Amino acid sequence: MTQLERTFDYEATLAACARGERPALQSLYQQEAARLLGVLLRLVREPALAEDLLHDAFLRIWTGASSFDPARGSARGWVYSVARHLALNHLRNRHREIQGAGVEELLGVEEAGVALGEGIDVTLHAARIHLCLDQLPPARRACIVHAYVDGFSHAEIAHKLGAPLGTVKAWVKRSLAALRECMG
Amino acid sequence: MNDGPDNDAQDELDALAAEYVLGTLAAGLRTEVEHRLPHDAALREAVDAWEERLQPLTELTSPHAPSAALWPRIEHSVDELHTRPASVPSTPWWDWLGLWRGLAAAGLAATLVLGTLLLGRDAPAPSYLVVLVAPQDKSPGWVIQASDQQTIQLIPLGVAEVPEDKALQFWTKGADWQGPVSLGLVKPGQTLKVPLDRLPPLESDQLFELTLEGRSGSPTGKPTGPIQFIGRAVKVI
Known part of the structure; x- marks a missing residue:
């Protein structure tokens, strides 16, 4: 987390949105729009669609701010989960539509990604998740990152890693169990 | 082993929450989870915990500046939310x-x-x-x-x-x-x-x-x- 993120009061901003204060929504936009768009773009890979989703996410933040409960987690985390789940719903619904079209078409674009386990910025290792990910075998670590960051389905991960679908499903399940064990 | 049926059910719930947050649930199961969340406190708690665990992974993506037209578009939609009741049958x-x-x-x-x-x-x-x-x-x-x-x-x-x-x-x-x-x-x-x-x-x-x-x-x-x-x-x- 950067200094800027530490000093921005996400919780107060959501509370102001819940009271209908428009400048609060704008300040959240100025603070997070670029990073949120980065997350969405990596998930859906189409700039216009990613902007549509960011638009929808900000509307949902505006109308849903009053339902945010600080006891359930961080305000910044809530904002990201609103945006991510909009994108994931889109991806999974689309996947259902094009079943049978073959995952190859979906994977036409090579991600401008992080080399797994190598290029990750050292500061990120401060986060416990990275320490725990590092304890997983590389293929299993890749499953988690491709799913969370790239929005890949089991089938897409299997295709990407050249592993059988059943194996990938088991890797995902076991990696999540291991992460839970490691992170508490 | 002290894995009773309660532990099994808890593990299953946690696995469902984990794959929901990770994104690997298929459309049907995702919808099911989203329907259950408002009413199912145990599931909600598990999902919240997974959101917190995995959220740092969003840092693996690079920021991307939105087009200049996006904020005005959001503002316009927010305006519409507020004016709609007056513009359609009351x-x-x-x-x-x-x-x-x-x-x-x-x-x-x-x-x-x-x-x-x-x-x-x-x-x-x-x-x-x-x-x-x-x-x-x-x-x-x-x-x-x-x-x-x-x-x-x-x-x-x-x-x-x-x-x-x-x-x-x-x-x-x-x-x-x-x-x-x-x-x-x-x-x-x-x-x-x-x-x-x-x-x-x-x-x-x-x-x-x-x-x-x-x-x-x-x-x-x-x-x-x-x-x-x-x-x-x-x-x-």
Whole structure:
């Protein structure tokens, strides 16, 4: 987390949105729009669609701010989960539509990604998740990152890693169990 | 080993929450989780914990500046949210009596479809039937069949036309509910099975409708787009 993120009061901003204060929504936009768009773009890979989703996410933040409960987690985390789940719903619904079209078409674009386990910025290792990910075998670590960051389905991960679908499903399940064990 | 049935159930719940947050759940299960979340505190707690665990992974992506037009577009949509009640009939559609008078013709269609559905049934459980019709010409587009009170099937009678960048969203509202509840996105021409176990039991006159929304569904959690099909539940003996 950067200094800027530490000093921005996400919780107060959501509370102001819940009271209908428009400048609060704008300040959240100025603070997070670029990073949120980065997350969405990596998930859906189409700039216009990613902007549509960011638009929808900000509307949902505006109308849903009053339902945010600080006891359930961080305000910044809530904002990201609103945006991510909009994108994931889109991806999974689309996947259902094009079943049978073959995952190859979906994977036409090579991600401008992080080399797994190598290029990750050292500061990120401060986060416990990275320490725990590092304890997983590389293929299993890749499953988690491709799913969370790239929005890949089991089938897409299997295709990407050249592993059988059943194996990938088991890797995902076991990696999540291991992460839970490691992170508490 | 002290893994009792309770631990197994807890592990299963946690695994479901984990894959929901990770993103690997298929569309049907995702919808199911989203329906359960408002009512299922244990699931919600598990999902919240996974959101917190995995959220630092969002830092693996590079920021991307939005186009200059995006913020004005968001502002415009927020304005629309606030002005809409004044620009359309002041009662929400579910209280719109004029529409219901016009829908009487749908009763005939319901009778016809009902006759067909009941043929060949030897154990008729109490059930509900809904015919969803287009508001303009009252032509029937979908039938909802509920053979028990926990699951309904939305069955297409044809293939509805949906623009490329839009989706049909399925909603229901009981007489005493505050507003409609989403039952998920619908693919034209495909039967959709919806578990209702997190909603109150079906009731006579319960309202169902399909609205046209953006491709990931309504951004507000309530219907925002035009009604494509609409109907009320009729109890069938």
